[in-house]
Amino acid sequence: MKPLALFVKHDGQSSRAAVTCEYKCGNACFHEVPNTSGGEYFGDLVASLNRRGLIKGGAAAVLAVGAGSALAACGADTPTDAPTPVAKAAGTPGTGTAFTAVAPNKEDAVVIPEGYEQGVVIRWGDPIFADAPAFDFDKQSAAAQAKQFGYNSDFAALMPIEGQANSYLLVVNHEYTTGPHMFRGYNKDAPTPEQIAITMAAHGLSVVEVKGESGTGKLTPVFGKYNRRITATSEFKLTGPAAGSAFVTTSADPTGTKILGTFANCAGGVTPWGTVLSGEENFNGYFANGDKIGNTRTKRYGFAAGKTANGWETADKRFDLEKEPFEANRFGYVVEVDPWDPNSVPLKHSAMGRLKHEGANIYVTANGDVVAYTGDDEKFDYMYKFVSKRKMQSGTSASSRRENMKILSEGTLYVAKLTGDHADKIDGTGAKPSDQGFTGKGQWIPLLESTGDGTGKSLVEGMSAAEVAVFTRLAADKVGATKMDRPEDFEANPYTGKVYVALTNNDNRGAEGKAGVDEANPRKLNKNGQILEIDDKHTGTEFTWSLLLVCGDPAAADTYYAGFDKTKVSPISCPDNLAFDPYGNLWISTDGNALKSNDGLFSVVLDGPNRGETKQFLTVPRGGETCGPIVTEQRVMVCVQHPGEADDATPENPLSHWPDGGAAQPRSSVVAVWKKGGARIGV
Template identity: 70%
Template sequence: MTTIPLPLIVSDKHAAHRHDGSSSRSSLTCKYKCGDACFHEVPNTSSSEYFGDIVKTAMTRRGILRGSAMAVLAVGATSALAACGTEDSGTATTASATPTPEPRGLDFTAVAPNTEDAVVVPEGYEQAVVIRWGDPVVEGAPAFDFDNQTSAAQEKQFGFNNDFAGLLPIDGSSTEYLLVVNHEYTTEPFLFTGYDAENPTAEQVAIGLAAHGLSVVQVAGENGSGKLTPQMGRYNRRITGSTEFVLTGPAAGSDFLKTSADPTGTKVFGTFNNCSGGVTPWGTVLSGEENINQYFANAESVTDPVVAERLARYGVEGAASERKWERFDKRFDLAQEPNEVNRFGWVVEVNPWDPTAAPIKHTALGRFKHEAATIHVTDDGTVVAYSGDDERFDYMYKFVSSRKMMQGTGAAALRSNVTLLDAGTLYVAKLSGDAPDQIDGSGKLPTTGQFAGKGEWIPLLRTGEDGRGESLVDGMSAEEVAVFTRLAGDKVGATKMDRPEDFEPNPVTGKVYVALTNNSNRGTEGKAAADEANPRDKNKNGQVLELDDDHAGTSFTWNLLLVCGDPAAADTYFGGFDKSQVSPISCPDNLAFDADGNLWVSTDGNALDSNDGLFSVVLDGDRRGQTKQFLTVPKGAETCGPIVQEQRVVVSVQHPGEEDDASADAPASHWPDGGDSQPRPSVVAVWKV
């Protein structure tokens, strides 16, 4: 066929200008979002075997040095050519026949990469801001006044740095929804003019606490458009860094969770660094507590070697924290409250239909840097929760409930189903590849024509109907597995992955997809080398993994759907699709599906010198791997929380204008309000005209 290349390919020639040659995230974003995780020593220093080790051992025994020249076997014209060309080619087609028409809903004109200070959408689409940081959420909330903020006001206003977004239909209405949004973190130099990082005030700290958490907001749609307008509804609610939570599961009441403020170890005040999440089939919202390590101070004062090892495995280190909350609240000082940090890093469940219901932290799902938790329900009602640990060289998990989901709607069904995640088995993933001896860290596709293999789920923890846990890991108690889950994964030899972020089951096919964002340490000295699921050394662009899982069982097969980056580069792969016909994509983060089972990918930290965006990906047929950019977010921003409906697409625009050398005193963005306004994280709706 005659191909018409899309004008979408962006050169990566400027990547070397960055501090680590990978993400375009500013140093300020890294500092406040994840505590400079990419600049610290990797927390996983375990010597647990990963499947690349097995290959190296076998090759050494045969006297073959890793990295030596390998014979290249001839392959068919439709297999590896798309990913194994030179830097200048990389445009081989996958078939000579004209592809079938694009799937329903994907017939938009792709947006070209750009660096505009705007949300850019395809021709024929409109957009509107739904809600901004500081907009009123509950009754009595004042109008936002950047120069006169108070913690009392922020507790009633939309929080900062929105990430996950979920839309839950309100029964009896075809146009009204509950919008539930996470507020991942605060970037204090963008919250306040004249901010002194070494000397924050008590009120600034209180505002920061209030700007974390979640918001529940009733929104109204319009017939004939996708616009959403906030309302003062009876369900509206702010959950903050001070809201009381209930702990359930095998670690509830554990000595590891007891503090002076809560000697029972059964309740927690606040939630922090809530990244992505998921809407459950029973009408609640799950939220993942991610980079919680950065909020706690004085880890270096800990002298107990066991405690110090546990803190280090979770990236908790140093003296003063960046935000200095410990100066005003002792729970953030590990020297005074050594267990407080253990009360964060859980999957949180919120019932948005009852503003008085205490949110839950589920200890049966394990404690780590949860990007999210998303649900698949099998035909017999078994509930499976998937979650990734967003850290370089950390693991993928799933929880299989021993309880069945109660069908139906209403309060009775919700009350029954809200306990589904309190009994069952927690597993961690171990992968093997089909062609491991062909992986050399270059990203070169094996002669099999795909990166693929098998996997098993290794059981770690079983929680009974009585809430008591049973450890399935030698040398660890049930409470230790629940609270220090990373160490359990180390012991059983789980596979070290390239930052497993969002996990999303496809509602049409049941296959499960994982965004592996990047890992600039892959293959560097002393670190795990490339393997078939993580095939590139110094991986700056990430990949998307596809699992065909025996959901309630312990086996799965896998393949890489996308190996992201510049399509002109030899180390990228788009499901075998013609690489001249795709949009460049870098650093996949959040995933979503439309009603037809098409995958949508949002990005964080685009390493290709353009703004982050939202992309559609075809999963089946002769267009499998076709990737198109649907929108881009403003400069300095990250694309989060995508919701893709028949009527609209919703995205959270996080940290707009967070560029190095920028601040509230010298803003780099004026989105969304324009003029000389301060940038404000916001939720945006996009719809077709």
């Protein structure tokens, strides 16, 4: 083990290629940050809200989850095929993480620990219907892609099929497409109509039945009755206060309720009632000519001038804001899909707000109250939660699911405001302010109450309910929410109820003219990100928080691993998606590793003397991103997104040949990893 360096300069930037930034997020990092709000002083803000009767109780009160609380937590990448959480044996902290850590590397492979095996479950283009053709990179068509597995998977869920042993539904979303890597001779300035139709069909979600193999974690797709593709042209129903408002009506849909398609789907969640949630994230990059209708609302969501990278506006006028100025207001929602009914119409929940949703994850309290957590994945944007007024109806029937799909349309939407306990000691270097690390308190500020009939009540002065639902970022600006370092995935611990947030990075933090550091975001020019731990009342308005990890090179003075010995951890950078294993350990996937290594998946011990111990379980191939982790006793699964994506790579000169090897083109895929002999993961 090398000794710690007192001062290590972090020169590294995110390892994302420029082409990835262009197609995935519309070059968000290279545009002016959309959040230019000034915010308010916390004391003045609370006094104002109390005068208006919107907060019950004083701002200084701290409420924590009781040790005896019962809970049910299902979130993005929650191990839905796992048994009831396994109790840890006394004196065995970190059970579930007993594997040899994978070293940082730049290999063109999924690298896993010694004693483990792996297999590709499904690739981009693999047929999911019996009448779909086999994938042929040089003979693609929109009709074929609509029946094949989509491109660039992010979130994944594995849901047991009742009454069928070792059979599951694999539900995966498809975040974005990259034309230059999908087609030979692609002209990014003038994609063909067929190429546009193919990319539209490659977005959305896939539902695929998979069959397990006895004694291993291997999974094989089958042409089952539940198989389904949802694309950028599939029908959705808009619910909540935005539905039917003038802000979402278009020439094709004067009712403002029927929306075609979902895209830019990032993380998601599995609900306890058997549906799947997916967050529409960087939707702004799909709409052209934002400058032609330039206003505060448009700028706050980052719509750029001129044409888009995908060029969809050349084939469908709804993607041209000059022609259809309200079409973009129909995207940026939490999507809910019933994977058990291939004919069902998915929903978009405006009661949960319109923003760049990384995903949404459900927590059910001992009283049956349903809470959903979600982050707005952009520099200096906010953290939200939605507390439903409806209880979950028991049962697994289609009618029960339909009734429970109303849960996220009726309740209260909140945004988070954080304060630190050691504000005077935060200087931007990331130095630990106290022996207890980085700690503070927080307030959930109410924005919107939605009712069961689709109407709502605004809790933000000067805005209607529909305005808060559609322009949620502006509502959060007005109440002075805390600007965070790209809040991505939220997960609730199924043992403790504590909530964890991946804050990926923010290299604008503390820059000239930008928001400065605070205790929850303690580093200037933050390139490596951090993990926030929240002790929340769930249905209440107050919480306490701490930083579990301040990520980066363990040898650097500006990193923190919950007090664990930093000479004994794996370096981790740019946390993105979160999951829990059956033993209560946190697992983190990364996106854009700034430490000059491939992205990977890491376990983190949360309790006992090993709290903060961080170990790398796997790495993904060159150019790839680790997404959608699922961790159970039997297997670990990840989505490998955009393998081989690099600025100088082309189909004629690919950076990667994963997963098929040889001279094959790289293909985003879902991978399963299991312990040899079928033994338990990490035990």
